[in-house]
Amino acid sequence: MTTQSSSVSSLVAPHGAVALRASAAFKTVRRHPTIAVGGALLVCMILIAVFAPVLGTVDPSAISPMLRTRDPSAQFWFGTDMMGRDVYSRVLYGTRVSLVVGIAVAVFASIGGLLVGIVAGFSRKADAIIMRLMDGLMAIPAILLAVALMALTRGSIGNVILAITIPEIPRVARLVRGVVLGLREQPYVDAAVAAGTRTPKILYMHILPNTFPHLIVQATYICASAMIAEAILSFIGAGTPPIVPSWGNIMAEGRALWQVKFYIVMFPAIFLSLTVLAVNLLGDGLRDSLDPRLAGRL
Amino acid sequence: MLAYVLRRLMATIPVMGTVALFVFSLLYVAPGDPAVVIAGDQATPAQIAHIRESLGLDRPFMVRFIEWVWQIAHFDLGNSIFTGLPVNRLIGERLEPTLSLMAVTLVFAILTAVPLGVVAASKAGTWIDRTIMMFAVFGFSVPIFVVGYLLAHVFALELDWLPVQGYTSITKGLWSWLSHLILPSFSLGCVYVALITRVTRATMLEVLQQDYVRTARAKGIGQTKVLFVHALKNAAVPVVTVIGIGVALLIGGAVVTESVFALPGLGRLTVDAILRRDYPVIQGVILLFSSAYVLVNLGVDLVYTIVDPRIRY
Numbered sequence: 001m002t003t004q005s006s007s008v009s010s011l012v013a014p015h016g017a018v019a020l021r022a023s024a025a026f027k028t029v030r031r032h033p034t035i036a037v038g039g040a041l042l043v044c045m046i047l048i049a050v051f052a053p054v055l056g057t058v059d060p061s062a063i064s065p066m067l068r069t070r071d072p073s074a075q076f077w078f079g080t081d082m083m084g085r086d087v088y089s090r091v092l093y094g095t096r097v098s099l100v101v102g103i104a105v106a107v108f109a110s111i112g113g114l115l116v117g118i119v120a121g122f123s124r125k126a127d128a129i130i131m132r133l134m135d136g137l138m139a140i141p142a143i144l145l146a147v148a149l150m151a152l153t154r155g156s157i158g159n160v161i162l163a164i165t166i167p168e169i170p171r172v173a174r175l176v177r178g179v180v181l182g183l184r185e186q187p188y189v190d191a192a193v194a195a196g197t198r199t200p201k202i203l204y205m206h207i208l209p210n211t212f213p214h215l216i217v218q219a220t221y222i223c224a225s226a227m228i229a230e231a232i233l234s235f236i237g238a239g240t241p242p243i244v245p246s247w248g249n250i251m252a253e254g255r256a257l258w259q260v261k262f263y264i265v266m267f268p269a270i271f272l273s274l275t276v277l278a279v280n281l282l283g284d285g286l287r288d289s290l291d292p293r294l295a296g297r298l
Numbered sequence: 299m300l301a302y303v304l305r306r307l308m309a310t311i312p313v314m315g316t317v318a319l320f321v322f323s324l325l326y327v328a329p330g331d332p333a334v335v336i337a338g339d340q341a342t343p344a345q346i347a348h349i350r351e352s353l354g355l356d357r358p359f360m361v362r363f364i365e366w367v368w369q370i371a372h373f374d375l376g377n378s379i380f381t382g383l384p385v386n387r388l389i390g391e392r393l394e395p396t397l398s399l400m401a402v403t404l405v406f407a408i409l410t411a412v413p414l415g416v417v418a419a420s421k422a423g424t425w426i427d428r429t430i431m432m433f434a435v436f437g438f439s440v441p442i443f444v445v446g447y448l449l450a451h452v453f454a455l456e457l458d459w460l461p462v463q464g465y466t467s468i469t470k471g472l473w474s475w476l477s478h479l480i481l482p483s484f485s486l487g488c489v490y491v492a493l494i495t496r497v498t499r500a501t502m503l504e505v506l507q508q509d510y511v512r513t514a515r516a517k518g519i520g521q522t523k524v525l526f527v528h529a530l531k532n533a534a535v536p537v538v539t540v541i542g543i544g545v546a547l548l549i550g551g552a553v554v555t556e557s558v559f560a561l562p563g564l565g566r567l568t569v570d571a572i573l574r575r576d577y578p579v580i581q582g583v584i585l586l587f588s589s590a591y592v593l594v595n596l597g598v599d600l601v602y603t604i605v606d607p608r609i610r611y
Contacts, residue, residue: 136316143550151572236569269444277439
């Protein structure tokens, strides 16, 4: 079980092991180039998001009716939309929305799924009820569930995050539950129980760290699909409020003109695809390095 | 076998029960009082109270839920708040484009993805394998509307080979029906193809290491026959499973695809209903899609016995 030994070593590593770990990390990256490619691409996107105000952008919401639907040029790199807003600035600021939604959903869905999964995996009584509920939630296609939740609330980034997180929780819960059920059979957990360790401590010390490798891989995929989901919600008009320059909103606004002004739709589309690709590559690489049995398989 | 089918059918009841409970609560917790909406701006409080009573909105949650389930069991999904038309009829009118889109996508995706996965597995580690897997990663990453607009831009606007948008019924000719569905199906199918390809490849990699594959090769059976007859048959269960699970992707994707290509289907109905907060329609569509999804996966479970005779119930 490589996954266990690696996470255990990261828990108990003494100070002198830092250099060793750095070189191990370098080795991992070299063996799985997708981590490097995905990671680099993602870092670029994060830098764009952070430094959006200083990358030659103007106010992404500034309307100038005189300059409507200008084609891309030296002055407007990505052209302007039907309200004369600078598409370049809007797309760059849109990076923030996508990354915030993607990361927030990945974190919240992981925490939520982890809690539900551990409870279901450790309590026979709760398991039956919880997993029935999760099965029911999973029977509703994720996007549809998110769309339905958005119908209940006002469009805001917080609500979008919540609406995308909820459909993801059952999937994480099911994964964690499976891992926990497997771990419960491990001799060291038996040993801990026999030694009289309290359940919370077993969960915290033995179960929790071993769910992390699975959880991290799952979280990257959730991050990728959450960014697509956010764009879909905004695109059909049920996502972030139109005032927010998110990629989905820019595409939704460009939709009416796409046959003549294709670039308005295309630029946010390219950014969205690249970001999702980066996260997916990172996830594939992490999965391969954390679970060598799967490497090169899926 | 019959006992198994019955047992599986029974197992879907709690799942559908949870779905129903969720869908019902949707209306229950929805902001805004339906009675106020239906009564209109000019209504007096007495009129609103009357409407609330006639709709049974003043009764407890569980009573209303059971009544609602009873109504659903009789295939009555209520009336649209916005148009006043029965939800059944609205869904019926929109069913054909969505079913057509999904059917064409399903056929196209399976016919592309399974051979791609088989080839990738048989050429594992070569540039052919790597190229196919690269496309699979791209398929996962490029969102439907991106593929959709790109295809429409190239094949409909620039080259003028296919219609840009819209839908014509299958009753008006097979080609005009199909031609309107090629680009939407391709856009919708990308993720699905990627998913099936990856699973097919992974399963085939395992199967190709089995003794019977070596035996088949030793007997002098050709590569194609070994791959597609001997190996693929044994890899069928995970592949069929992922085809079933992936239907959820198709359902979610249909909502977007129909918006991009202006197909008057259930996805558009959903989007319009969401924007107007037409809850009975939203409930009806979610119930319909979810039961379709559950039924598809029930069907997949039954297909197991056909593709793998070793599985008996």
